[in-house]
Amino acid sequence: MSFYTKRSILFSGIIVFFLTSCDFGSPKPQKPAAIVKKDTVAAKAEIWQIPDTNTIPNDEFGAMIRYGRDLVLNTAYYIGPEGKVSKNLGNKMNCTNCHLEAGTKPYAFNYFSSHARYPQYRSREDKILTLADRVNNCIERPHSGKPLKLDSKEMVAIVSYMKWLSQDVPVNQHVEGDSPLKIELPERATDPVKGEAVYKRECMSCHGADGEGKMRADNVCYEYPPLWGMKSYQPGSSMHRVVKAAAFIYANMPNKLSSYDKPKLTIEEAFDVAAFMNDDRIHKRPFNNGAVNYPNIKTKPLDYGTGPFVDSFPDLQHKFGPWKPILEYREKNNLPVKF
Ligand code: HEC
Ligand code: HEC
Incomplete structure (x- = not known):
């Protein structure tokens, strides 16, 4: 069956990190790692454990890994519209706004196995992309930016960080927790009107009355990133797809108050609020900057x-x-x- 099924099993001993959007916590003890097929039943699987950040080597490669992680956490500071190093991004979102906890939170678009699975076929371009190409994809949209040079220090650093994170994952393998959470698809159409009520109750306090988010006091990046409007992600971004966004929201939002094993919303609420957030009939987004979308x-x-x-x-x-x-x-x- 290709239907999404709800994971109802609670995992014991799962470590939940409490972090700010531009900061990253200290590493936690490792558990034995489990390598599983993508559709393995959650009950049998253990969430993949990433390497301890204390094991980042103290050499040139280690310095690149640290810089890469820093770029994922503080993207706008380095390469945002007013970036210290370059001005690649078109908005002030950080990678970690969606790839939570620097791409290390289970079921939060993490990079657990990314480096082990590229180059790979990508349907959006109908082409084989390298991991660096894939990073540039996210820079073009959701960030409405200009691609990083493939041999730039920043690109090498981001890919080095991802290589370090995936170091124990065999080539071409998925590991538990690396894909969006599988949630049961609703029988009915998702409902943006019901979603608006969910938004007002569960999201607006942080993401703002008009989805605009809240800039951090130093104006470098967001305390609460925007969900729509001209400073948020573009159509064609994966977050713009209702099923993908619902799986993310269900397992992760409200931020820090929910996780895949302790979700705050019901699945229906997650679908409806994802529909409301991504409804282009009521919400503006930046124009697609000419990037290709699913030619096949x-x-x-x-x-x-x-x-x-x-x-x-x-x-x-x-x-x-x-x-x-x-x-x-x-x-x-x-x-x-x-x-
Ligand atoms: C608005 C949210 C958002 C932001 C901001 C964002 N991404 Fe993504 N990114 C996504 C989504 C959604 C996916 C698709 C994940 C999936 O399908 O499992 C993705 C996928 C990826 C992948 C592919 C992962 C894999 O294992 O296949 C990489 C690499 C990536 N992003 C890197 C970045 C980097 C680097 C940045 C910052 C420069 C960034 N992203 C910013 C939402 C975002
Ligand atoms: C307590 C404040 C808070 C609440 C409430 C909250 N969020 Fe978030 N949300 C955040 C923060 C902070 C981030 C970025 C996380 C980071 O950078 O570590 C985020 C990120 C996101 C993202 C990905 C980034 C983007 O801008 O697209 C989406 C989508 C999202 N939230 C949707 C929601 C929805 C839907 C709700 C309501 C169900 C919600 N959030 C409730 C604080 C919150």
């Missing part, structure tokens, strides 16, 4: 908001659901099923 419709994700698709369901249903009829139709007709 066979590998276009099912919840992408703009056709054409291999089926004739309307664009709005692809974006907001209900997705199950699309899935069933595709399975019956031997068409690709992919989120």
Whole structure:
């Protein structure tokens, strides 16, 4: 079955880090690592444990790893619109705003296994991309920026940090916790109106009355990053897809008050608020800067908001659901099923 299934098992001994958006905590003791297939049942698996930051070597390579981690945490400071080193980014978001805790939080778009899985085929470009190309993807959108030079110190540092993080992961393997949390798809269409009520109750206090977030006092990056508006991520960013955003929100938001094993929202609330956040009929976003989006419709994700698709369901249903009829139709007709 390709339906998303809810993980209901609580994990004991999971370490939850409490961090500020531009800071990173000290390492915690390691547990034995588990390498699992992507669809392994959560109950049998242990969350992947990353290496201890104390093991970053004290040599040139170690210095690059540290700089890379610093760039992920303080991206805007270094390469933002007023960056100290360069001005690559078009907005003041940091990588860690979405890749939480410098890309080390389970089910929070982490980099546990990233370095072990590239180069790989990417459907958005319909091409094989290296990890550095993939980093530039996120710089182009969500950050609305200009790609880093592949041989720049900053790119080498970010990739070095990712290599260090993935050092124990065998080539081409996924590890538990590295993918978005699998949550049950709703039977109905997601509902931006209900999502607005969830937003007002659970999100607005930090992300603002109009999703604009809150800039940190020093104006370098956000205390609470924007969820929509011209300073937030673009259409075509993965966060703009309702299923992906819902899985992230369910496992991680409200920030620091929820985790995949202690979510604060129900799955339905997460879907509805993701629909509200990503509803372009009511919220503005920066224009797509001309980047390619899924030229091969066979590998276009099912919840992408703009056709054409291999089926004739309307664009709005692809974006907001209900997705199950699309899935069933595709399975019956031997068409690709992919989120
Ligand atoms: C607005 C949110 C957001 C921001 C900001 C962001 N990303 Fe991403 N990034 C994503 C999402 C969503 C994905 C897709 C994750 C998935 O599908 O599992 C992703 C994927 C990636 C991947 C691929 C990971 C893998 O294992 O396949 C890399 C590498 C990456 N981002 C690097 C960066 C870097 C470096 C920055 C900062 C310069 C950054 N991202 C900023 C949301 C963001
Ligand atoms: C207690 C404050 C707080 C609350 C409440 C909160 N968030 Fe967040 N949110 C944050 C912070 C801080 C980050 C960035 C985390 C970091 O950089 O470490 C974030 C990041 C995000 C991101 C990724 C970055 C971006 O700007 O796109 C999304 C999406 C998001 N929150 C959605 C939500 C939704 C939806 C809710 C309500 C269900 C919510 N948040 C509630 C503080 C909060």
